[in-house]
Amino acid sequence: MSAAIGKDSALLEVLGTLPEKFVVDFANGIDVSRDHIAVQRQRTGMFDRLCDGFTGKGQRRQIEVNASLADGVAGSLSWLTELTGSLAKSNLAISRVKQRVVMLQGTLTEVAVHAGNTREQLQQLEQHLNRRADGFEHELVRIDMVQRAGIHLDLVLSKWQSGVFAHLPLAGRCYAALEELRWGAFGDFYRNTAAVQRSSHLELLRHRALGQLAADARVAGSDRIDTTGWLSTTESVRSADLEEGLAYLGDWATAERAPFVFAAANVPYDLPMLLPRRCSAERLAGALVAEVFDGAEA
Numbered sequence: 001m002s003a004a005i006g007k008d009s010a011l012l013e014v015l016g017t018l019p020e021k022f023v024v025d026f027a028n029g030i031d032v033s034r035d036h037i038a039v040q041r042q043r044t045g046m047f048d049r050l051c052d053g054f055t056g057k058g059q060r061r062q063i064e065v066n067a068s069l070a071d072g073v074a075g076s077l078s079w080l081t082e083l084t085g086s087l088a089k090s091n092l093a094i095s096r097v098k099q100r101v102v103m104l105q106g107t108l109t110e111v112a113v114h115a116g117n118t119r120e121q122l123q124q125l126e127q128h129l130n131r132r133a134d135g136f137e138h139e140l141v142r143i144d145m146v147q148r149a150g151i152h153l154d155l156v157l158s159k160w161q162s163g164v165f166a167h168l169p170l171a172g173r174c175y176a177a178l179e180e181l182r183w184g185a186f187g188d189f190y191r192n193t194a195a196v197q198r199s200s201h202l203e204l205l206r207h208r209a210l211g212q213l214a215a216d217a218r219v220a221g222s223d224r225i226d227t228t229g230w231l232s233t234t235e236s237v238r239s240a241d242l243e244e245g246l247a248y249l250g251d252w253a254t255a256e257r258a259p260f261v262f263a264a265a266n267v268p269y270d271l272p273m274l275l276p277r278r279c280s281a282e283r284l285a286g287a288l289v290a291e292v293f294d295g296a297e298a
Contacts, residue, residue: 014164015176015245017183019087022050026083027100030076046248054083077121081128090183091136092191098129136188149189149201156180157208161215167239170216171230171264171284172246174209178292179249181205190293202289210285217281224278231267243267258291260284 012018025047080097088094105122156177159165165173181187186205190198214221217229250265252258255272262268263275271277 011241011245014167014242015179015249017090017179017249018050018245019054020090020093020183021249022047022054023080023083023088023093024096024100026051027080027097030080030100030104046244054087077125081121081125084125084129084132088132091133091188092183094129094132094136098126098133101126101129145185145189145192146201148185152181152185153201153205153208156184156186157212160212167233167242168246169231169233169264169267170213171260171288172233172243172267173216174213174285174288175250175261175264175292176246177209178205178288182292187293202293206286206289209289210281213281213285219281221281224280224283227263227271227275227277227279230279230284231263253291253295258295260287261291261295264288 084094084097088097101122105119105126159180160173160177165176168176182190186201189201210221213230214223217225219225246265250261253261253265255262255268256274259272259274262272276283
């Protein structure tokens, strides 16, 4: 990992799913029909910063990367293959990249100007992703998903309880924990089991999240406090990098579709209309769990 990301090791320690999301966004930015990558025109500087860090190792390497990307889709696919192997560790990330590769192959059939080697690159990448996905599937069969989900839940909640998320607002701490669960073993369990099987795990997650939220806020779980209290943090512990990283993780949420996640990830000056002005830890935890595991997965 490059110096650019090395200096942000604290950021990646807290928001460990940033590499997974970055790989998926990188794949979604490749545009075969226009023979270039879009480089996420609507993203903030966080994507560019991650791109520089994950793809560059020193100035000379970065120059080569820039030249490769400038050459078009061939260079983009080469870097996607490398990044997928080094950064994408979760089943969710692999499956999302696979979906994008299938879409790119469909686009290629409509674009006659591309050389055969581009088509071959896509085929090789698909085979690589299929092998990775098959490995995940075999692993999920071999190891009981319920046990893995429970262990993952314990690890993430212990991470929260130990103070790793302490530089984030209260609602942001809960959201960061939920995203880590969604992208890992707990999320695999959620997506691969029936609703009746996963309901008890979601209920346990809601209870533990509201308990930790209440403990952090030093209130009872049913106490309703001003919603801005859940979204604010003191200047002494504020971290602009963490706030930007959290906003990047939550860029899928809108004020209408997922108001609690939108507010937790972005801390807007004007609260969404659908967000209550006073809220309890019980209400906040329940809404965030529902929006992350129902809204983001939709």
